[in-house]
Amino acid sequence: MSGPTRRYEAVFWDVGGVLVDLRSVRAGYAAFVAELADDHDLAPEEAIERWRTRLGEYFRSREGTEFRPAREGYRRATAALFDGDPPAGWEATFDRASSAALRAEPGAVETVETLAAAGVTQAIVSDIDTREAESMLESFGIRDRFDHVTTSEAVGHTKPDERMFRHALAGTGVDPEDALMVGDRYEHDVEGAAAVGLAAAGYGEDAWGPAATHELASLRELPAVVGIRD
Numbered sequence: 001m002s003g004p005t006r007r008y009e010a011v012f013w014d015v016g017g018v019l020v021d022l023r024s025v026r027a028g029y030a031a032f033v034a035e036l037a038d039d040h041d042l043a044p045e046e047a048i049e050r051w052r053t054r055l056g057e058y059f060r061s062r063e064g065t066e067f068r069p070a071r072e073g074y075r076r077a078t079a080a081l082f083d084g085d086p087p088a089g090w091e092a093t094f095d096r097a098s099s100a101a102l103r104a105e106p107g108a109v110e111t112v113e114t115l116a117a118a119g120v121t122q123a124i125v126s127d128i129d130t131r132e133a134e135s136m137l138e139s140f141g142i143r144d145r146f147d148h149v150t151t152s153e154a155v156g157h158t159k160p161d162e163r164m165f166r167h168a169l170a171g172t173g174v175d176p177e178d179a180l181m182v183g184d185r186y187e188h189d190v191e192g193a194a195a196v197g198l199a200a201a202g203y204g205e206d207a208w209g210p211a212a213t214h215e216l217a218s219l220r221e222l223p224a225v226v227g228i229r230d
Contacts, residue, residue, distance in 0.1 A: 007227030008199065009178035010121035012168050013146075015128050017184035018203055018219075019112075020136055021103045028101035032094045036081065047081055054080040065161040067152040070129050104140050107219035116145040118228045123148040125168045125181065127158040127188070148172045159185075160192025169196075180214075182222065183207055201225060 016022055033051050037044040055077040062068045074094060078086040115122055122145055124133055130151045137143040148171035152158045155167050169176060176197030183189020184203045193200040194211040202212040203219065214225045223229075 008120070008180040010123065010172050010174040010180070011115055011222070011226060012123045012125045012150075012165075012179055012181045012193070012198070013112075014181075014183040014185075014189050015124060015126035015133055015136060017105070018182055019105060019108045019140070021105050024101050024103035025098070028098035031101055032097035033081075035093055035097060036078070036087070036090070040082070040087065042081060050080055051077045065157040065159070067127075067156050067158055069153060070132060099135075099139060102136065102139055105219060109140050109142055111219045111222050112142050112145050114223050114228065115226065118223070118226075120226060120228075121148075121172050121174060122146050123150060123168045123172050125150045125159070125164055127152040127164075129153050159183075159188040160195065162192070162196045165193055165196045165198060180226065182216070182219075186211070 013019055016025065029051070030048055033048045034044055036042065037047045055073050058073040058076050059068060075086060075090075078090050078094075112122065124137070124146055126133055128151050130149070130153045133149055133151050134143065137146060137149075148168060150164060150168040150171060152164065155161070155163050157163055159165075165181070169179065172179075177199075180199045180201055181189060181193035182201045182203055183193070184207050186202060186207045186209050190200040190202045190207055190209065191211045194213075199213040200211060201214040201216050201222065202208045203216045208215045216222060216225070
């Protein structure tokens with residue numbers, strides 16, 4: 001399930017689809033729109049479809065690896081339900097619904113804790129708004145297990161732009177050959193990391209391929225890949 005193992009000094013984590021269960025993110029979106037629909041007499045199914053469509057258009061319209069803040073996408077998607085003018089308090093409703101639905105990927109929190117206990121440097125390298133990343137880590141009780149957080153908002157670009165990985169390397173003071181990137185997207189996470197000299201662990205079959213140093217079916221396999229034994 002993995003290539004040759006060795007001890008890495010640092011592990012870099014993606015957030016969505018690796019630390020965070022993306023199904024729970026989508027459930028939060030649906031709960032948010034359902035609450036708006038109930039409060040403002042909107043057709044629920046039509047509202048969620050319109051909201052998702054507008055959000056997707058927002059992200060697809062970016063140029064290359066240019067960062068686009070998710071919070072602005074949420075605002076535009078919500079505005080599309082109200083003729084361009086989102087209702088007062090929508091952000092608080094969004095944050096509440098998202099937080100209530102949020103779940104970690106199986107094994108994510110325990111693996112972060114295992115690596116931390118072994119003294120492994122851990123960092124985030126994720127295409128995400130900084131506030132959202134910090135909030136998610138806090139909600140799982142693992143923010144203090146991370147020595148550094150690199151977000152696309154901080155860098156101004158998304159993976160696979162090499163600036164994302166170099167920002168994390170500079171922030172942790174780790175050499176590329178001593179770091180392992182864990183991600184669920186082959187081109188963005190695995191190939192992007194490999195291009196700057198990092199080892200890469202593809203989490204899930206969609207992230208497996210020639211550029212992956214290791215292939216993970218479960219995050220619980222990660223400590224052994226890093227070289228931590230019970």
